Amino acid sequence: MEGITVRFGGVVANNDVSFHCREGSITALLGPNGAGKTTMFNVISGQQRIASGSVRFAGTDITSAPSHVRARLGMGRTFQNLSVVGELTVLENVRVGASRFASYGVGSAILGLPHVARSDRRTTNVARQAIEAVGLSELSDTPASSLPYGDLRRLELARALCLSPRLLLLDEPAAGLDNTESRDLVRAIRGIRDHWGVTVLLVEHDLELVRSVSEYAYVLDFGTLLAGGATRDVLNDPAVVAAYVGHADTNTPAGV
Ligand SMILES: Nc1ncnc2c1ncn2[C@@H]1O[C@H](COP(=O)(O)OP(=O)(O)O)[C@@H](O)[C@H]1O
Numbered sequence: 001m002e003g004i005t006v007r008f009g010g011v012v013a014n015n016d017v018s019f020h021c022r023e024g025s026i027t028a029l030l031g032p033n034g035a036g037k038t039t040m041f042n043v044i045s046g047q048q049r050i051a052s053g054s055v056r057f058a059g060t061d062i063t064s065a066p067s068h069v070r071a072r073l074g075m076g077r078t079f080q081n082l083s084v085v086g087e088l089t090v091l092e093n094v095r096v097g098a099s100r101f102a103s104y105g106v107g108s109a110i111l112g113l114p115h116v117a118r119s120d121r122r123t124t125n126v127a128r129q130a131i132e133a134v135g136l137s138e139l140s141d142t143p144a145s146s147l148p149y150g151d152l153r154r155l156e157l158a159r160a161l162c163l164s165p166r167l168l169l170l171d172e173p174a175a176g177l178d179n180t181e182s183r184d185l186v187r188a189i190r191g192i193r194d195h196w197g198v199t200v201l202l203v204e205h206d207l208e209l210v211r212s213v214s215e216y217a218y219v220l221d222f223g224t225l226l227a228g229g230a231t232r233d234v235l236n237d238p239a240v241v242a243a244y245v246g247h248a249d250t251n252t253p254a255g256v
């Protein structure tokens with residue numbers, strides 16, 4: 001991201017912001033409410049028009065690429081509203097995601113041709129690996145409707161993973177989760193990076209989650225980049241601490 005500026009009327013939601021995600025890293029984008037995190041996230045995935053700046057992904061200038069092109073290049077994301085089918089099992093839900101890449105048409109599926117069975121097996125394999133990566137293997141055959149919220153978030157992660165993203169964008173993945181569920185989620189995110197080599201960018205304002213999962217962090221405040229670098233250094237930066245203390249509605253870094 002190079003010099004990104006986004007304006008909504010008089011509000012400058014992102015003000016000349018530059019930062020990058022190192023390949024294979026877990027990076028957090030944080031900041032108080034209204035800082036411009038979600039706006040930046042939408043800029044990255046191609047859903048937000050920018051006033052100025054440029055976006056590069058894996059060596060390609062994608063500033064004017066629409067979001068479906070970015071998705072094809074390997075940008076994956078989860079969505080805030082869980083689009084899970086309650087009557088289907090965990091495996092079936094994830095297979096729905098994986099089968100988008102199945103290499104046969106509806107015609108040959110109806111005729112039951114052999115390569116359909118092969119492709120189905122491959123889809124199931126990919127789905128099972130993704131389910132294992134997020135720690136839901138034991139619940140593979142459980143209907144999604146009987147999963148608690150935290151497991152559903154991880155089911156969503158597994159589904160995003162099936163599309164083989166190079167970069168996974170997660171907007172406040174821990175929102176609404178309790179401590180145990182957050183810990184499981186952090187483990188899942190790390191597993192995805194460690195075993196699948198996926199680069200992760202989290203938009204998050206839970207500083208404890210950021211501290212435990214991300215190697216790098218960038219902080220936005222009123223649309224401007226306040227600090228960036230190794231997570232520990234960033235969270236100890238006096239300017240960052242002051243920004244969080246100045247917003248009573250968000251949590252303060254621990255140990256301050
Ligand atoms: N679609 C929009 N129209 C007008 N203003 C917006 C819009 N989206 C965001 N904003 C404003 O831009 C600023 C940044 O918002 P946002 O990116 O959602 O912050 P964050 O995700 O960090 O809480 C806020 O002042 C917000 O009110």
Ligand SMILES: [Mg+2]
Pocket residue numbers: 037038039
């Ligand atoms: Mg937001």
